[in-house]
Amino acid sequence: MGKKVLVVDDEQPIVTLLSYNLEKAGFQAVVAHDGEEALAKTASEQPALIILDLMLPKLDGVEVCKRLRQQQIMTPILMLTARDDEFDKVLGLELGADDYMTKPFSPREVVARVKAILRRTELVQPVAESGERLVIGQLEIFPERYEAAVGGKPLELTPKEFELLLHLARHKGRVLTRDQLLSAVWNYDFAGDTRIVDVHISHLREKIEEDTKKPAYIKTVRGLGYKLEEPKRHE
Numbered sequence: 437m438g439k440k441v442l443v444v445d446d447e448q449p450i451v452t453l454l455s456y457n458l459e460k461a462g463f464q465a466v467v468a469h470d471g472e473e474a475l476a477k478t479a480s481e482q483p484a485l486i487i488l489d490l491m492l493p494k495l496d497g498v499e500v501c502k503r504l505r506q507q508q509i510m511t512p513i514l515m516l517t518a519r520d521d522e523f524d525k526v527l528g529l530e531l532g533a534d535d536y537m538t539k540p541f542s543p544r545e546v547v548a549r550v551k552a553i554l555r556r557t558e559l560v561q562p563v564a565e566s567g568e569r570l571v572i573g574q575l576e577i578f579p580e581r582y583e584a585a586v587g588g589k590p591l592e593l594t595p596k597e598f599e600l601l602l603h604l605a606r607h608k609g610r611v612l613t614r615d616q617l618l619s620a621v622w623n624y625d626f627a628g629d630t631r632i633v634d635v636h637i638s639h640l641r642e643k644i645e646e647d648t649k650k651p652a653y654i655k656t657v658r659g660l661g662y663k664l665e666e667p668k669r670h671e
Contacts, residue, residue, distance in 0.1 A: 439484040439485070439554060440465075440466055440483040441465055441487060442468060442474065442477055442481060444467070444470075444473075444486065445516065446470060448469075454543060457544070457547050458547060469492075470492050470493040470494040470495070471494045471497070472494045474486070474488065474492070474500050475495070475503060478511065482511075484511070484554055485511065485554055486514070488515050489515075490516060501532055504532070505594070508592060510592075510593075510594055512554070512594075512596070514533070514549055514553065516536070516539060516541070517537075530638075534596040535549055536632075568580060570602075570606070572608060572664065573652070573653065573667040574587045574667075583598075584598065584601060586643075586644055591643050600633075600637070600640065601644075603620050603621050604662065605664055608664055608665060609664075611663045612661050614661050618630060618633060621633075640654060641653075652668070
């Protein structure tokens with residue numbers, strides 16, 4: 437069987453449509469119709485990815501996302517929102533969703549997004565313990581293990597936060613635009629919503645920087661984008 441994808445939506449036609457298209461693409465679809473069932477199915481089925489509607493009975497998608505991340509369950513989450521509402525999208529991303537799509541959507545695009553998210557996590561199967569290690573100041577990144585630490589203390593990063601950090605680290609000292617980051621980390625080949633990048637950068641800073649207002653690692657280059665650099669000694 438293919439990788440399990442948990443589809444969480446209270447609208448049966450959407451569940452049926454997504455399940456059909458996922459299974460046609462070689463995935464195994466598991467379904468839940470409310471937030472409580474979503475948490476239970478995540479624990480029992482251990483899906484590779486969760487497609488999570490924002491508006492759900494019992495617990496909404498934002499609450500489900502928040503609870504999973506609080507339990508350190510870092511399964512990638514693709515959030516669905518019924519309205520093109522900036523607040524919803526940004527809130528979902530801030531709570532640890534990896535990506536979002538607005539209804540109505542094309543099932544083919546949902547499957548493409550699922551494949552793109554999973555392709556990135558598949559690239560990094562655990563290899564030997566002595567695998568590649570990137571060191572920048574107090575920051576250590578272990579690409580094969582999807583792990584990072586600052587000053588020896590492990591960081592709790594979502595898959596997308598890790599990928600963004602790794603991409604910045606592999607281009608240390610180089611300014612990367614938001615569109616370049618969207619293309620590289622989210623596999624978007626078009627100028628998408630760059631707010632998704634800003635939200636994830638702000639998360640990384642909260643986890644990595646001692647002072648988020650004066651970041652030592654991830655610098656904003658006004659009008660251009662972001663760069664990751666070695667902290668200066670006095671910082």
